[in-house]
Amino acid sequence: MRAGKSRSLGNFILYRTSISVVTIFAASVISFIIIQLPPGDFVSSYVAQLSQTGAIGSTESIEQLRRDYGLDQPMVVRYLRWAAGAIRGDFGMSLQWNREVSGLIGEYMGLTLMLAVLGLLLAWGLALPIGLYNAMYRGSMGDYAFSAFGMIGIAVPNFLLALFALFIGFRYFNADLGAIHSPRYVDAPWSVGRFFDALWHMLVPALILALAIMSRLVRVLRANLLDEMSRPYVVTARAKGMRELTLVLKYPLRLALNPFVSTIGLTLPTLISGSIIVSMVLNIPTLGPLLLQALQGQDMFLASAILLILSTLAVVGTLLSDLLLSWIDPRIRLES
């Protein structure tokens, strides 16, 4: 029956990857349509802006503008044009910024990814030992303390945490949490030094972002571990003479990680949307605030490009967690 482990794993990767491609396509259609949903288009809001400043364009020039941006074409044509560009990395022009969307996004992307990945690593890195501790010493003072702390982490919205941190920073450390570069790096080009400087400054915002996710992960991990620790294979391992901690790390933890790993895919988009609010409060230049501005100004090409990138990140996150899962749990490979 079994055609070799490597081949079934290869099939699995191929299968999951093709599903991801289809999903990204669907996401691109949806993000494009969503952008078109609100009444009017960005030319109208552009005109509205102009009329406010008194420089009213003539009807002909408005029509000309519409033609230039292809807004007179049917939706399908507009989508195809846009998608064809997107594949080549050309997302069109941002009207608000009067710049190439791709260049604009490239500028904000680094910090966005840095914040999200750092948040993810913090959430996981803290959740693993805490969840393990809570499960192994369930009912202990430590378990109660961490659980109570976790409830706060889940209950307090992270913008409030961000405000709080901002206040503490100003009041007691005279530090601006929104500043992500030290003064000497502000206008410097990216370098290793600038990277680590930014990483260092991102620590507090990432921690704020990570707290709620971490608390949720701790709860899931604790429950999963308790579930797994009462399984017969744990008793078998104990009956072999294994030390309790070694045993828990090798068997229950490995299986408790499955549902844990499958949440990476969901965690990534959560982190990114969470980072929108935290970034707004702390004034960190990530894709979040950029998207908000684009939506408010009906900056169609910018908004749809950001939406597409965010959903692609989510899909890639899910794909990665699926692949990781199939590596951890051989049963998954054979189910598909």
Place this chain on the structure above:
Amino acid sequence: MRRIRVARTAENHGVNADAIVQVRDLTVDFDTVEGRIRAVDGISFDVLPRRTLGVVGESGCGKSVTAQAIMRIEDERTCRLGGSIVLRRDEDTLDLLGLARDSAQMRELRGGDIGFIFQEPMTSFSPVHTIGNQIIEAVRLHFNLGKPEAAQRAIEQLRDVGMPNPEHIMSQYAWELSGGLRQRAMIAMALVCGPRLLIADEPTTALDVTTQAQVLTLLAELQDRHDMAMMLITHDLGVVAAAADDVAIMYLGFIVERGPAASIFRDSMHPYTQLLLESLPSLTRRRRGALKAIGGTVPRAGNRPAGCPFHTRCPSAIWGVCDRILPGPTQVAEHHVVNCHLHDPQ
């Protein structure tokens, strides 16, 4: 039928100086939300070298809990043990209840001197580790061997339990094997460190009838070949009849009758044992769930009746005695002990 009655002795647990395991007055209590429950109430028995002790009883009578106490794999949060369990090794004699559960010495015994086979080989293997990985781990917990040597030893052990193509099995997962092969792999893992005692808790219950017979035959062969003592736990008296040298009949946390298999099957003294034997159609063609044929239901461990635990279902109960006084042990033949007022000389 006239039975020879032997006078009851004060400390009547049989004299077996060479017993591998001596269990004396073992009690197992559980702390539950309903309070403390006594699952095993002062049982005593010996496991003798190169012999198989069959432990029989209905579901919930405390068989598994007893086995877990010997291995000290009881649930440390809720479970309290009393009495003594003495393990005799070549080099020393240890009271297992005096050792800490996670102590180095206890871990050395577990899987080293005592092997354990579980009822459900499917769930008793980790689903995400290969059979090889898990057997190699067992070897390396007790022997200072490198991975290749441990793997060699694991393969030899798999071959020893009659596993076809052991090299291939090493890289397979438990759920890829048939029930019979899976239980063979479990047996190999339990034996790979050469235990002097093998505890098998319902090793055939999860298997179909033909595989059951194969596994029992295999266990008997292995026991012969490796000079092991075995504690075979089952709710099927037929299995005991086929495989055991000594028998202990359990009921609601008590051992109500124990002795050499021949003596028990020929001259059973306890009404419960007699009912069990009657419900057994024949020793060769046995029926599963035969114990259910006895009238009445087993009371729960939480509200055990006063007096003899069996008096609520016993056809020979002496009213006024059996429902008030717990019968003590009476030796009725060599090593054959029964707890029943019918056989109590007083």
